[in-house]
Structures are given as structure tokens and as C-alpha cells.
Amino acid sequence: MVLALLAFLAGGTFHLPGAFAQAPILIPADASAPVAPAPDRATIEAGTQLALTQGATLEQNRRWGEAILLYEDANRSFPGQAQLEHRLTVSRLHFDIARRYADSTYIADLGQLNERQALEVYGEILTKVQANYVHAPDYAQLVQRGALAVDVALHDPAFTDKHLAAAAAPKIDDFLREQWRQLDIANVKNPQQAKDAVSRAARVGWQQLGVNPSALIFEFLCGATGALDQYSTFLTRGQLDEVYSQIEGNFVGLGVELKGSEGSLLIVHAIVNSPAARGGIKGGDRIVEVNGFATNKVSTDKAADMLKGEEGTFVDVAVVSPGQEPRRLRIRRERVEVPSIEDIKLVDTDMGIGYFKLSSFQKTTVRDLDAALWQLHRQGMRSLIIDVRGNPGGLLTSAVEIADRFVEDGTLVSTRGRSPREDFDYRAHIAGTWKMPLVVLVDRDSASASEIFAGAVHDLRRGTIVGERSYGKGSVQGIFPLASCRCGIRLTTAKFYSPSGQAISNHGVLPDVQVRFNAKPETLQGSAEQANEQVKAARDEAFLSAAIQAARQLMAKR
Numbered sequence: 130m131v132l133a134l135l136a137f138l139a140g141g142t143f144h145l146p147g148a149f150a151q152a153p154i155l156i157p158a159d160a161s162a163p164v165a166p167a168p169d170r171a172t173i174e175a176g177t178q179l180a181l182t183q184g185a186t187l188e189q190n191r192r193w194g195e196a197i198l199l200y201e202d203a204n205r206s207f208p209g210q211a212q213l214e215h216r217l218t219v220s221r222l223h224f225d226i227a228r229r230y231a232d233s234t235y236i237a238d239l240g241q242l243n244e245r246q247a248l249e250v251y252g253e254i255l256t257k258v259q260a261n262y263v264h265a266p267d268y269a270q271l272v273q274r275g276a277l278a279v280d281v282a283l284h285d286p287a288f289t290d291k292h293l294a295a296a297a298a299p300k301i302d303d304f305l306r307e308q309w310r311q312l313d314i315a316n317v318k319n320p321q322q323a324k325d326a327v328s329r330a331a332r333v334g335w336q337q338l339g340v341n342p343s344a345l346i347f348e349f350l351c352g353a354t355g356a357l358d359q360y361s362t363f364l365t366r367g368q369l370d371e372v373y374s375q376i377e378g379n380f381v382g383l384g385v386e387l388k389g390s391e392g393s394l395l396i397v398h399a400i401v402n403s404p405a406a407r408g409g410i411k412g413g414d415r416i417v418e419v420n421g422f423a424t425n426k427v428s429t430d431k432a433a434d435m436l437k438g439e440e441g442t443f444v445d446v447a448v449v450s451p452g453q454e455p456r457r458l459r460i461r462r463e464r465v466e467v468p469s470i471e472d473i474k475l476v477d478t479d480m481g482i483g484y485f486k487l488s489s490f491q492k493t494t495v496r497d498l499d500a501a502l503w504q505l506h507r508q509g510m511r512s513l514i515i516d517v518r519g520n521p522g523g524l525l526t527s528a529v530e531i532a533d534r535f536v537e538d539g540t541l542v543s544t545r546g547r548s549p550r551e552d553f554d555y556r557a558h559i560a561g562t563w564k565m566p567l568v569v570l571v572d573r574d575s576a577s578a579s580e581i582f583a584g585a586v587h588d589l590r591r592g593t594i595v596g597e598r599s600y601g602k603g604s605v606q607g608i609f610p611l612a613s614c615r616c617g618i619r620l621t622t623a624k625f626y627s628p629s630g631q632a633i634s635n636h637g638v639l640p641d642v643q644v645r646f647n648a649k650p651e652t653l654q655g656s657a658e659q660a661n662e663q664v665k666a667a668r669d670e671a672f673l674s675a676a677i678q679a680a681r682q683l684m685a686k687r
Contacts, residue, residue, distance in 0.1 A: 173207045180207075184216055193224035194389055194429065222281040225351060225362070230287040231430035234366035238615055239343060247343035248328055249613045251350045254363070255320040257609050262357060263546050263621045269317040271353035272326050276312055278352025279330070279345055280305055287428070288344070297338040304337045323353075354618055360606055364617040367434075372608055372619070375467075376524060378493040381440045384465040385410065389429030393417045393449070394436075400465055408460045410448055413662065417455060418447035438462050469494040469523075472516075473501045476673065481511030482680045484673075487531075490523030490578040495530045502534075502563060512566040512684050514676045515582075518596065522577030525605055525625075529555045532585040535592070537562045539628055541585040544605055546623030551605070557585075566683035567592030568676045571640060576600035583638045584627035593679045594640040596672055603633025644675045 168176065180203035187196040200217035207213065229235045242250070258266050282288040283301050293301075311329040316322065327349045331342035351363045364372065374380035384403020387394045394416040399406040416432075417424055424432040436444055442462050447455045473485040483505035487494070505513070522528075525544075532541045536557040543554045569583050569592055580599050586592045605623040610616075626632055 168207070173210070176203065176207050177210045177213055181212060181216065184220070188216075188220065188223075191223070191227075191428070192389075193220050193227060196220040197224060218277070219281060221355065221359075222278050222352065223285055225355065226282055226285050226287050226348075227428050228368075228430045229351070229365055230291060231428055231434050232365045232367045233434065234370075234615075236291075238366055239347060242343045242614065244328075244331065244342040244346070246613065247331075247346040248324060250611060250616070251327060251346055251353075252320065252324050253611055253613045254350050254354060254618055255323060257611075257618060258354075258357065258620065259320060261548065261607060261609065261620050261622050262361070263551075263604070263623055265547065266357070268319060268323045269314050271356055272312055272317050272323050272349070273314050274356030275327065275349030275352035276308060276314075276330070278348045278355070279308065279334075282345075282348045283338075283340075288348075292340045292344045294339055297340075300337055304334060307333050307337065354620075358604070358621050360602075360604060361620050362618070364608075364619060366615045369608070369610065369617040372617075375489070376491055378467045378469060378489075378491040379464055380467070381438075381462055381464050383410075383436055383444070383460055383462065387416070387433065389432075390415070392425030394419075394424055394429070394432055400467060401471070403465050404460050404463050408458050409456075410458070410460075411450075413451055415449045416446050417449055420445050440464055466493075467491070468497060470497040470501050473504055475505065475508055475510065476514065476677055477681070478509070480681060480684060481509045482514065482677060482684075483508070483510035483512070484514040484516065484676075486516045486518075487579075488520055490520075490527035490531065490582075492524065492527070494523070494527045495534075498531055498534060510565065512568070512680045513563075514568045514570060514673075514680055516570040516673075516676070517575045517579040517583065518570055518572040518672065519574045520576070520579040521574070522579060522602065525578065525581070528578035528581040532582050533557050534561060535563055535567055536585055536589055537564075539589050541589075541628065542581045543626045543628075543630075544623040545626065546605075548622070551623040557589075566680060566687065568680045568683065569594050570672055570676050571596040571599045571638060572672070573597045574600060575638075576602040577604075580633050580638050581625060581627075584631070584633060587638055587641070588628035588631070593642060593683060594638060595642045595676045595679050596640050596644050598639050598643075599633075599637035601633060601635050601637035603636070642675060642679055644672055 180199060184196050184199050187193075187199060197217065197220050200213055200220060203213050204210070204217060255266075255268070255271075258271075283293065283305070289298070308330045311333050312326045314326070317326055327346055330349070331345040334340045334345045335342045354361050354363045371380070383405040384400040385396050385405045386398040387396055389395070396405075396410055396412055396414045396416070398412050399410050419432055419435040422432075422435065436446075438444060440462055443459055444462065445457065445459050447457050449455045467489070469487065469489045469491050471486045471488060474483070476482050476484045485501050485505075487498075529541055537559045538557050541555045541557055545552050567586060569586050571579065571583050571594060575583065575596075576599065580602065583594055583599060587594045603625050604621045605625055606619050607622045609618050609620060611618065624632060624634060627638070
């Protein structure tokens with residue numbers, strides 16, 4: 130089974146104290162501010178060096194997720210800097226190793242594969258890349274990135290503590306030199322040659338270091354899939370199950386969205402009526418202990434993995450709310466339904482302006498949308514604001530169906546890939562169209578499926594887009610389970626284009642009304658954490674105010 134979807138993005142947005150938004154500046158598209166000049170050489174060099182210095186500190190502390198975000202921001206500000214690009218690649222490899230080795234399903238599955246079986250997995254992945262990837266693969270490049278992944282793994286405790294005897298550590302450099310010789314990358318032209326090269330290198334690793342050949346082969350295949358682009362990746366059995374849960378809109382757990390922060394698990398959001406929410410956990414809280422283990426003593430992924438378990442089992446956590454002492458909770462793991470639409474309300478009862486937050490595009494989203502629209506209709510809705518800020522994407526088909534609810538005619542989105550079966554034009558149907566004035570709220574974290582929806586509304590002049598230029602993630606991924614092991618891969622299979630033919634990748638959707646802020650850091654109060662909350666609240670208020678203003682203007686024109 131292959132599922133076409135738009136990959137969910139990892140990570141998040143950092144809000145820096147001092148960037149307090151006092152009031153929004155609304156900039157119509159036809160009167161936008163002049164484009165800032167490109168940074169000069171001195172600025173680029175200084176910015177690059179600062180990012181490398183800050184990144185080195187994060188890397189030393191093994192805070193790989195934060196390092197990735199730092200290097201991604203730096204690469205956007207100073208593109209083409211080889212050192213920044215290399216550190217981003219290395220940080221991603223370390224991050225992936227940490228995730229895999231915190232995943233009990235990966236360790237169990239790897240332990241059951243011998244060298245021959247691991248090579249079969251590698252060969253199957255190359256076959257799927259050849260058949261489905263959006264561009265023709267460069268096999269020499271895939272092997273080369275795999276070799277870099279092995280290099281990184283042999284210097285990462287998550288890997289070495291599992292596979293490398295202490296006595297072998299001094300021999301690592303000798304092995305790496307021999308590995309490059311054995312690979313003979315210049316002569317790797319096809320999948321079989323790639324497979325043979327990896328087999329030779331894995332055997333050298335076993336002979337010189339005593340490392341399980343299967344473990345090295347899996348580093349080669351994980352490095353190869355990651356080399357294709359930032360969205361293609363190997364999926365462990367646990368990660369594959371998580372992707373399916375995201376698509377289905379339900380999972381077994383506590384019902385929280387979290388991220389690593391300062392040695393704890395920061396609760397970004399607790400789902401309404403979830404076990405966590407019923408237990409009193411809310412956004413802004415921190416989990417500092419799981420089943421007696423302090424979260425600052427293990428990796429973020431390991432701590433998060435400890436929260437998982439079978440339905441009906443319990444987990445003990447220590448939770449800290451801002452300004453309060455830790456409290457201990459015992460929470461039952463349950464199946465949690467993830468709403469894709471939340472905060473349904475009228476934001477202007479006199480004018481009948483409806484609002485809801487569309488947080489993801491999953492299988493249940495169209496059903497949830499229809500319910501929300503009728504709920505608002507019964508309350509007197511005459512115009513609508515749909516908020517897709519921070520929405521990382523989801524199912525392509527869901528994005529198309531949502532756009533089709535508001536657009537009567539025209540092409541909603543087009544996909545183009547290397548295979549003709551990926552070329553498709555999705556068109557609107559007049560039946561079932563809601564015709565009220567429409568405003569769509571976007572920000573720099575609105576990505577993929579969000580951009581399909583916003584791009585259709587923008588290009589077909591169906592409504593007003595308010596906010597910031599969106600992320601610019603214009604590719605379609607397919608999920609491919611593997612026959613040779615209980616794992617899978619996510620591959621980019623096509624690029625998508627808005628109705629006007631605009632490529633979304635690296636461009637995003639430009640709003641009709643841009644929202645900017647005046648910074649007044651002197652108005653911030655309390656700790657850095659409290660200041661961040663003030664920034665977020667002010668930002669949310671400014672965006673919503675701009676959207677309400679746009680909705681009123683649309684209604685005035687009718």
C-alpha cells in the first residue's frame with residue numbers, strides 16, 4: 130500500500146524574548162515594503178561564524194534538534210555557505226541516529242536481521258527509489274552519503290554503546306580510510322554496484338571493528354534515503370506506525386504534543402479530553418520525570434519513547450507548571466482522537482464572522498470541516514476565517530477536498546513527477562460549495578497541504594490571504610512499506626504547483642495582506658519563558674485582528 134501525502138514537518142518555532150509585538154502593521158500586496166538588500170560579504174561571514182559557534186555548543190551538548198533549527202535558519206539567511214550546509218547534514222544524521230536507537234522497535238527488528246537480509250532491505254530501498262523518486266537517483270552520491278552516515282555513527286554514543294567494543298575505538302580512523310577505498314565510489318553507477326560496495330564496507334567493519342554488518346548496512350541505507358532531500362527518510366516500524374496514526378487522526382498515548390527543551394519535555398499542547406488534559410496537564414507544562422527516570426539524564430526521544438505503551442497501561446510522570454513545584458501524576462494510556470479542527474467560534478457576532486483553527490490535513494479533516502461549517506452556519510455565520518498557521522500539512526487528497534468546499538471551478542493544484550502516474554490536475558466541483566467571504570490565515574510555518582489550500586484560494590481569487598509568506602514546501606511524499614522488513618521509507622514522488630502554475634517549493638504563498646510587528650522589548654515582564662508566552666499571545670492577537678479586519682472589508686464589498 131502506498132499513501133500519497135505531504136510530509137509533516139518536524140521541529141517548531143523559537144520565540145526570542147525582546148521581539149514583543151505591540152501592534153500589527155498591515156501591508157497590502159500592492160503596497161508592500163521594499164525588499165531588503167542582500168547582506169554584504171562581511172555580514173555573511175559574521176553571521177556564518179556566529180551560527181557555527183552557537184551550533185558547536187548545541188552539538189557538544191547533543192541538542193541535535195535545536196542545532197538543526199539553528200543551521201536551517203542560518204542557511205536561509207546565508208545560502209550557499211558550505212560549512213553551514215555540512216553542519217546541518219551532520220546534525221540531521223546524529224538526530225536520526227538518536228531517534229532510531231531510542232526506538233525499541235528498531236533495535237528489535239535490527240537484531241533479527243543477518244547480513245544477507247540487511248542487504249536485501251538496502252536493495253529493496255534502492256529499487257523503490259529508482260521506481261518512485263521524483264528525480265533519477267545518483268547511486269554514487271547515495272553510497273557517499275551512506276559512508277558519511279557510518280562515519281557519524283561511529284562517533285555517536287547512541288550507536289557505539291550498542292555496537293562498538295571499547296578496544297576497537299582507536300581503530301575507527303583506520304577503518305574509515307579502508308571503507309572509502311573499498312567503496313570505490315567513482316565506479317558506482319547502478320543499484321547492484323551500490324549494493325556490492327556497501328557489502329564490502331560492512332565486512333571490513335566486521336573484520337576491523339567487530340561491528341555487526343547489519344548495523345553498518347542500515348546506516349548506509351538510512352544515509353542514502355536522507356541524501357535524496359530533507360523530506361525523504363527511512364522509517365522504523367515505530368515511526369511508520371506514527372505516520373499512519375497521523376494520517377488516521379488517532380493514536381494510543383497520553384494526548385500531548387511535546388518537544389525537548391532544557392532537559393525536559395515541554396508540553397506544546399494537550400488535546401482536549403485526552404488522558405493528559407483530564408490529568409491536569411496543559412500547554413506550557415514540563416515533564417521532568419518518566420517512570421522514575423529524570424528526563425535530563427536521557428535523550429529527548431528516549432524520554433518521549435518512555436511515554437508510549439499499550440492501551441490501558443499506566444505511566445508515572447512528574448510535571449512542573451510555570452512557577453509551581455513538581456507534581457506527580459499517574460496517567461492511563463488510551464486511544465486518543467486527534468481533532469484536525471479546533472476553536473470553532475464566532476469572532477464577530479454582529480457581522481457573523483466565523484473562525485476555526487485547521488491544524489492538520491488527515492483522513493477525518495473533511496468530516497470535521499463539514500461539522501464545523503454547519504455549526505457556525507446555525508450560529509449565523511456570514512463570512513469565515515480559516516486559520517492554518519503552524520499547520521505542517523498532511524494528506525494531499527484532504528487538502529484538495531477542503532479547497533473544493535470553497536472553490537466552484539478551476540484547477541486547485543497540479544502535481545508533476547518523474548513517473549507519468551504522478552502527473553495529475555485536481556479540479557474543483559461546483560456541488561457542495563460554500564460561497565461566503567473567506568479569509569485564510571497563514572504564517573511561515575504553514576506548509577505543504579496548507580499551501581495547496583491557501584494557494585488555491587489565492588490564485589483563484591476566492592478569498593483574502595492574511596499573515597506571512599508560507600513555508601515553501603512544495604513536494605509530495607509517498608509512504609512505502611518494505612517487504613523485506615517491518616519498516617518503510619518516505620520518498621518525494623512529485624512537486625506540486627498552484628493554479629497559476631507557481632511552484633510552491635522555496636517560494637511559498639505570498640499573502641494579500643502581510644502582518645508585521647513593531648518590537649517593544651521594554652514591555653516584556655517576568656522570566657524568559659513568560660516573555661515568550663507574551664510574544665506568542667500578542668502575535669496571535671495581531672494576526673486574528675488583521676484577519677477580522679480583512680473579513681469585514683470583504684463583507685463591505687458585497
